[in-house]
Amino acid sequence: MSDNNWNLIGHQWAVDLLQAQIAGGKLRHAYLITGPQGSGRRTLATRLAQALNCDAPPSPGEFCGECRACRGFAKMAHPDLHLVELQEGDRDIKVDAVRELSRGLALTPYEARYQVALLLDFEQASESAANALLKTLEEPPGSVVLLLTAESAESLPATIASRCELLRLRPVPVDELAAGLMAQHGIPEEQAQLLASVSGGRPGYALRLQADPEAQAQRAEWLDAASEMLAADRVARFAFAQEASQDRDALLGLLQVWLSFWRDVLLRAGRPDAQPANRDRGAQLAEVAGAVDLAGAGAAVACIERTLGLLANTNVNARLALESLLLELPTL
Secondary structure (H helix, E strand, O other): OOOOOOOOOOOHHHHHHHHHHHHOOOOOOEEEEEOOOOOOHHHHHHHHHHHHHOOOOOOOOOOOOOOHHHHHHHOOOOOOEEEEOOOOOOOOEOHHHHHHHHHHHOOOOOOOOOEEEEEOOHHHEOHHHHHHHHHHHHOOOOOEEEEEEEOOHHHOOHHHHOOOEEEEOOOOOHHHHHHHHHHHHOOOHHHHHHHHHHOOOOHHHHHHHHHOHHHHHHHHHHHHHHHHHHHOOHHHHHHHHHHHOOOHHHHHHHHHHHHHHHHHHHHHHHOOOOOOOOHHHHHHHHHHHHHOOHHHHHHHHHHHHHHHHHHOOOOOOHHHHHHHHHHHOOOO
């Protein structure tokens, strides 16, 4: 049974807005849900699909979570759900996937009130795929709701973003996220605080990390590498770049962890008593902060942010981008 926050942690304002639109009959035909990876974009979209199609809603804008429609949308296995996302091995979302979506949406729903099109990480769409979506956005069938997710509205063509209602998700305050992890998922307080802090207020990432020992081990390995690279020579750094750039998604994860680490170093260099995000790495942070001045830590943060921005473009060579970053990081 859903509650008045759709069983989400945080983002109450977005739930309130969508519930009011459903209850008032003012539903939009397309929504763009933005925010960092793990912030809850996909989960919010799924809850909206459930609220739109629940067979026995407790009240307008709510969902039961138990009926056939609720269970089908929750499992991404409902006949009226159309999922478009980057396919393994592809560099971008192809135009054929969007054309197939448009053909499917032209039909009447099989059993739900609304057909729901969920287009995940649509900043990864090719230019032709984005253009192909425009006609559907401009003239959508009345029984269709399109839900797009992306890192930011600015990462999409303005012609796409301007035709959607924007829901900009931001990180949840750490204390609020920790409380939600304890209350909704039974996670012990100390672990909940660490997960909330490490995730940077991103509920999805916190839950994935908690449920996946391999992800926890990977985070630890990446944090170790953050220090090891500072003592490595150019040959070792290039070897690391060659290996780490083989998997682009893993590289993005590594850089996000490094970004949180260097932000902690910057915080520790300026305010030694402040609570870092990586609170389980106090000794490591103190060691690096003691060897790098405030300007150096700030420069490292800027370099990593710039590299992440470059890698948002799938045409950028990942190995060269990482090599460039590693050459700019301090040598201790």
